[in-house]
Amino acid sequence: MTVGFCPGCGADLSSGTGFVQEFWSGEDQNFLCWCAGCGLMCTVVISARLLSHEPGH
Amino acid sequence: MLSQEKNERLTAVGPGTPMGNLLRRYWWPVATHDMAGRVPVRRRLLGEDLVLFRDAGGRLGLLAEQCPHRRASLALGCTERTGLRCGYHGWLFDADGRCLEQPGEPADSTFASRIRAVSYPVAELGGLIFAYLGPAPAPLLPRYDLFVWPDVWRDIAHAELPCNFVQIMENSVDPYHVEWLHGRYGSFVKELAGEPPVRVVTKKHVKVAFEVFEHGILKRRVLEGQTEQDEDWKTGHPLVFPGMLRVGGGGIATFQIRVPVDDTHTWHVWYQTYRFDTPARPQASVPVYQVPLVDSRGEWLRDYVDGQDICAWVTQGPIADRSREHLGRSDLGVIMLRKLYFEQMERVEAGQDPICVFRDPAVNVCIELPMEREKFGGARAFRQMWLRESSIRYSPIRDEVLGLFGDVA
Numbered sequence: 038m039t040v041g042f043c044p045g046c047g048a049d050l051s052s053g054t055g056f057v058q059e060f061w062s063g064e065d066q067n068f069l070c071w072c073a074g075c076g077l078m079c080t081v082v083i084s085a086r087l088l089s090h091e092p093g094h
Numbered sequence: 095m096l097s098q099e100k101n102e103r104l105t106a107v108g109p110g111t112p113m114g115n116l117l118r119r120y121w122w123p124v125a126t127h128d129m130a131g132r133v134p135v136r137r138r139l140l141g142e143d144l145v146l147f148r149d150a151g152g153r154l155g156l157l158a159e160q161c162p163h164r165r166a167s168l169a170l171g172c173t174e175r176t177g178l179r180c181g182y183h184g185w186l187f188d189a190d191g192r193c194l195e196q197p198g199e200p201a202d203s204t205f206a207s208r209i210r211a212v213s214y215p216v217a218e219l220g221g222l223i224f225a226y227l228g229p230a231p232a233p234l235l236p237r238y239d240l241f242v243w244p245d246v247w248r249d250i251a252h253a254e255l256p257c258n259f260v261q262i263m264e265n266s267v268d269p270y271h272v273e274w275l276h277g278r279y280g281s282f283v284k285e286l287a288g289e290p291p292v293r294v295v296t297k298k299h300v301k302v303a304f305e306v307f308e309h310g311i312l313k314r315r316v317l318e319g320q321t322e323q324d325e326d327w328k329t330g331h332p333l334v335f336p337g338m339l340r341v342g343g344g345g346i347a348t349f350q351i352r353v354p355v356d357d358t359h360t361w362h363v364w365y366q367t368y369r370f371d372t373p374a375r376p377q378a379s380v381p382v383y384q385v386p387l388v389d390s391r392g393e394w395l396r397d398y399v400d401g402q403d404i405c406a407w408v409t410q411g412p413i414a415d416r417s418r419e420h421l422g423r424s425d426l427g428v429i430m431l432r433k434l435y436f437e438q439m440e441r442v443e444a445g446q447d448p449i450c451v452f453r454d455p456a457v458n459v460c461i462e463l464p465m466e467r468e469k470f471g472g473a474r475a476f477r478q479m480w481l482r483e484s485s486i487r488y489s490p491i492r493d494e495v496l497g498l499f500g501d502v503a
Contacts, residue, residue: 057096061423
């Protein structure tokens with residue numbers, strides 16, 4: 038599993054100057070992505086589980 | 095994990111590679127001052143074989159090693175009043191690569207005017223000789239503070255390491271290694287030798303931070319027992335882009351300069367300054383010494399801090415295989431550095447100057463860099479440890495330095 042395309046503009050990050058770096062945080066697989074085309078830097082997280090919190094009401 | 099393709103992009107430094115193009119935008123140390131004399135010396139930088147010489151007129155020159163005539167090595171040459179004469183057929187080249195004489199050619203030949211040796215600009219600063227292998231116009235040679243401070247002592251240590259320069263640079267944005275490589279493993283080595291642990295480097299990291307700034311990446315740490323008011327956090331110290339670490343404390347300041355020789359070798363230079371409470375007499379010249387890498391059995395030396403670092407770097411392999419690594423949250427500094435290299439490669443490919451390229455003389459008088467004085471919470475304790483546990487242990491002026499600081503051996 039990796040991130041092949043920029044989540045912002047869809048550019049191919051696997052070739053050229055795009056940068057995808059995997060790292061782990063507990064059970065979550067993270068991909069730090071930087072796109073030379075649109076400049077977006079973001080982290081895509083493949084989460085082991087989804088936590089949601091209902092806001093107080 | 096980084097893909098193999100990205101790893102190659104990150105680590106290949108030869109001509110025409112993206113990283114090679116980026117690194118060629120900077121001046122690099124190519125020799126210490128004592129290496130350049132009338133006898134030409136072979137040097138290798140960024141995958142290029144070079145010959146460094148100082149002609150009888152005192153001018154430094156740096157030429158591609160192979161003579162443009164029949165490709166013999168210009169290291170087998172004679173320095174003349176002006177330039178370097180190839181030992182094979184006597185063609186004479188000046189420091190700009192112009193061919194001044196071709197003894198075997200007819201007297202009325204204009205052939206020499208059409209021949210040039212590949213030449214690169216060189217300049218001396220602070221006891222080092224720097225070279226620029228990039229496109230014209232060359233930027234200014236950065237006058238970083240340690241190279242130009244007028245009132246300090248200096249020495250220069252060096253060693254050639256059999257690994258790529260990036261894995262050495264990554265160590266500089268990896269603060270946690272200090273408490274483990276130098277703290278735990280270093281103490282283990284001391285324990286086996288019947289010696290006490292090195293307490294200064296055993297403190298646990300409570301938190302670390304990294305920040306891209308104008309000179310590279312500034313790193314900060316809070317160690318056990320410290321607060322954000324301590325200099326390790328408040329001031330920090332920098333990785334100076336693209337190839338230096340600034341480190342020290344207690345009157346000692348060091349540049350660790352990682353010079354990419356080629357993809358699998360790095361010339362490591364430890365450039366030290368010592369600032370004493372009472373100014374000492376000026377040095378006649380900057381002492382230069384080599385750092386040994388292995389013991390009498392051929393084992394990597396690892397009974398001191400720099401030796402432990404070297405061990406970690408070279409045992410990652412000639413080029414660390416990042417497609418087989420497993421990074422965690424404690425590696426975010428490493429990730430930040432890699433991203434910075436990729437970003438700056440992109441700037442060069444877009445025709446822009448990368449960061450840390452200086453072209454304005456007004457800002458290049460003395461480039462001051464931040465660095466803690468009270469390193470690891472105590473200047474004196476750090477200094478005494480560093481004089482014993484860093485490459486300074488091999489310095490020919492170590493005992494004098496100890497005395498001038500008022501420390502005991």
